[in-house]
Amino acid sequence: MLKNKSQHLFVITGGPGAGKTTLLNALEIKGKRVIPEDARQIIKQQMQINGEGLPWKNKILYAELMFEASLKTYQKVTSEVLDKTVFFDRGILDSICYMEMENITVSDELLAVVRSNPYNQKVFILPPWLDIYETDNERKQTWKEAVYTFDLMKQTYTNFGYKVIEVPKETTDKRCDFIFSNI
Numbered sequence: 001m002l003k004n005k006s007q008h009l010f011v012i013t014g015g016p017g018a019g020k021t022t023l024l025n026a027l028e029i030k031g032k033r034v035i036p037e038d039a040r041q042i043i044k045q046q047m048q049i050n051g052e053g054l055p056w057k058n059k060i061l062y063a064e065l066m067f068e069a070s071l072k073t074y075q076k077v078t079s080e081v082l083d084k085t086v087f088f089d090r091g092i093l094d095s096i097c098y099m100e101m102e103n104i105t106v107s108d109e110l111l112a113v114v115r116s117n118p119y120n121q122k123v124f125i126l127p128p129w130l131d132i133y134e135t136d137n138e139r140k141q142t143w144k145e146a147v148y149t150f151d152l153m154k155q156t157y158t159n160f161g162y163k164v165i166e167v168p169k170e171t172t173d174k175r176c177d178f179i180f181s182n183i
Helices: 020-029 038-048 059-078 092-101 108-115 143-159 172-181
Strands: 009-014 033-035 086-089 122-126 163-166
Touching: 009 020, 009 059, 009 092, 009 143, 020 033, 020 086, 020 172, 038 059, 059 086, 059 092, 092 108, 092 143, 122 143, 143 163
Parallel strands: 009 086, 009 122, 033 086, 122 163
Antiparallel strands: none
C-alpha cells in the first residue's frame, strides 16, 4: 500500500471546449487510466429524467450533484491500491470553482472536504483555444464564459496550493508528450 496515494492522481482541467476530452481519450489509448468528467454525466442523466439539476435550471442543485459525484468518484478511485498514474477529467475543486462563478455559497465544510481529498500537486490546465471551441447539448457556455472559467479555475487551484501547469495549444500527441514529461 502506498503512503501517499495522491502522488499518482493528476487532474486535467480548464474551461469548456479546450480539448480536455480529446486529450484524455488519447491518454487512455496510450494505456493510462482516465476517470471521466462527472458533470457531463450529470447533465445527461438530468436531461433524460427531465430533472432540475441542470446548470440552466437549478445551479445550486447542479453544483451539489457535481460536488457529490466528484467526491464519490475520487473516494472510489482512492479506495483501490494505486501504483499507476490516474488522470481525472476535472477534480473536486472544479465544483468549488463552479460554485464561486455562480455566486453559490461554499461552506467551510465543503472546503474541508476538498482539502482532505488531495490530488498530485501538479494540475494540468488547458487554456481557451478559439480554433477548437464548440458548443453542444451539454456545453452551452459562450467563448467569453469559457475564458472566464479558465481564469477562475487557474486561480482556484493556485489558491489551494496546487502547481498549475498550462498545457500548450499543440497537437494531441504533443500535449500527451508534454504531460508525460511533467509527471
